[in-house]
Amino acid sequence: MNNLKPNLLKILFLSTILIILNINAQEPGTKLYIIKTESLRAKPSDLGSDTVESLIPGDEVTVVYVEESLTGKDRDALVRIKTAEGKEGYIPFLSLSKKKPKITTPVIRSIIVPKKLYVTADVLNVRSGPGTDSEIVGVVRRNDLVEIVYYSDKTEFINGISDRWAFVRFGTQGNGYVFGGFLSENESVPPEPGYDDSIVEPETPAIGSEFYVRPAKLQLRKEPGSKGKVIDSVSQNTKVKVIEHSEKKELIAGSFNLWVKIEAGSDKGWVFGGFLSISSEKPLASDRLDKVFINPLRDGTYRRSSDYGERVHPVLKTRRFHSGVDFAAPSGTPIYAAADGVVDRTMKSNGYGNLTIVKHPNGLFTYYAHQVKFGTKSGAKVRAGEQIGYVGTTGMSTGNHLHLEVRDGFGGSHFNPDNYIYFPEKNN
Numbered sequence: 001m002n003n004l005k006p007n008l009l010k011i012l013f014l015s016t017i018l019i020i021l022n023i024n025a026q027e028p029g030t031k032l033y034i035i036k037t038e039s040l041r042a043k044p045s046d047l048g049s050d051t052v053e054s055l056i057p058g059d060e061v062t063v064v065y066v067e068e069s070l071t072g073k074d075r076d077a078l079v080r081i082k083t084a085e086g087k088e089g090y091i092p093f094l095s096l097s098k099k100k101p102k103i104t105t106p107v108i109r110s111i112i113v114p115k116k117l118y119v120t121a122d123v124l125n126v127r128s129g130p131g132t133d134s135e136i137v138g139v140v141r142r143n144d145l146v147e148i149v150y151y152s153d154k155t156e157f158i159n160g161i162s163d164r165w166a167f168v169r170f171g172t173q174g175n176g177y178v179f180g181g182f183l184s185e186n187e188s189v190p191p192e193p194g195y196d197d198s199i200v201e202p203e204t205p206a207i208g209s210e211f212y213v214r215p216a217k218l219q220l221r222k223e224p225g226s227k228g229k230v231i232d233s234v235s236q237n238t239k240v241k242v243i244e245h246s247e248k249k250e251l252i253a254g255s256f257n258l259w260v261k262i263e264a265g266s267d268k269g270w271v272f273g274g275f276l277s278i279s280s281e282k283p284l285a286s287d288r289l290d291k292v293f294i295n296p297l298r299d300g301t302y303r304r305s306s307d308y309g310e311r312v313h314p315v316l317k318t319r320r321f322h323s324g325v326d327f328a329a330p331s332g333t334p335i336y337a338a339a340d341g342v343v344d345r346t347m348k349s350n351g352y353g354n355l356t357i358v359k360h361p362n363g364l365f366t367y368y369a370h371q372v373k374f375g376t377k378s379g380a381k382v383r384a385g386e387q388i389g390y391v392g393t394t395g396m397s398t399g400n401h402l403h404l405e406v407r408d409g410f411g412g413s414h415f416n417p418d419n420y421i422y423f424p425e426k427n428n
């Protein structure tokens with residue numbers, strides 16, 4: 001019994017030291033050491049993300065930022081780090097220390113065998129740098145095998161796919177960067193003309209059928225597509241008749257739909273099918289074509305409270321990367337799906353609280369966190385603008401708000417929602 005007090009003091013002292021070490025460990029730019037053999041992962045996911053590099057105890061790395069964890073606890077978080085060779089990726093928080101580990105037995109670094117992937121595009125340019133503005137240094141074709149050397153940090157949105165650029169080796173001599181969204185573990189067959197109805201069944205704009213215009217003003221175009229010349233416009237709830245439609249669906253303004261040629265009185269022109277509805281009660285704020293998703297909150301029900309990017313976490317009081325956008329709104333404010341899709345899951349997490357994740361036909365996922373209660377179920381097919389939940393303050397949160405994220409999978413890379421959604425109050 002006499003020993004109890006000094007032991008308690010010792011524990012208290014040690015845990016204080018550990019807390020101080022961990023707080024310092026979160027600061028971007030801090031140099032830390034790897035304390036256990038670890039795989040550097042390309043994406044912030046435990047679910048079999050590609051390994052970029054093998055790390056061994058004693059390797060010195062630099063903190064780029066700490067991810068938010070599903071449990072809200074640091075020990076469960078992943079940290080984005082940079083190696084001495086400049087490679088970036090994610091490793092568990094617990095595999096890092098401020099103190100250089102004492103190495104008693106030598107550890108052999110496992111050699112990463114480059115992963116071979118198939119090209120899924122008919123023709124894919126290989127470039128000198130990670131980006132479409134870089135010089136073309138070669139070409140690979142559908143089902144050619146390329147070897148992934150590493151993934152760059154540069155992410156892009158091309159043909160409805162968000163992915164990063166991969167440095168690859170191909171043929172006998174060639175190497176360079178290709179867009180990762182056109183690589184797959186499986187061989188592919190060229191796509192058939194037509195479209196994929198597997199995710200959602202839109203209101204089919206059948207030729208001869210009648211629809212109502214959803215936005216306040218809908219621009220009529222000479223040709224189908226966002227680059228089609230605007231020749232006229234029709235106003236909200238005008239009844240229009242479909243006289244022709246395109247063959248391929250696109251995800252625009254939340255709707256996975258076709259381009260249709262319509263007739264309204266003497267006016268004729270092409271419009272995006274998602275801006276039409278068989279009901280006259282489905283208004284849309286605008287007919288903007290440059291954003292794929294719609295705002296999941298109704299105008300006037302919220303106030304933007306935090307942007308995407310690095311910030312001081314309101315609960316942890318340390319610098320954290322904020323992987324989404326926050327909108328303060330009263331408890332129970334309706335949340336609507338940002339686009340057509342399928343509910344990937346609804347889950348309870350200590351960090352995100354009641355979290356709904358929706359998978360969209362362009363491969364992106366939207367996350368709706370901290371809800372007071374769910375408004376949908378896993379597996380449900382949802383349409384853009386359909387209610388899926390209610391604003392709340394569950395999980396790690398200081399007040400009622402919607403935390404909204406855009407990712408390329410469950411535990412995938414996150415992207416700035418402002419690049420995908422038009423929020424009227426931000427004028428972007």
Ligand SMILES: [Zn+2]
Nearest residue numbers: 324325326403
């Ligand atoms: Zn947030």
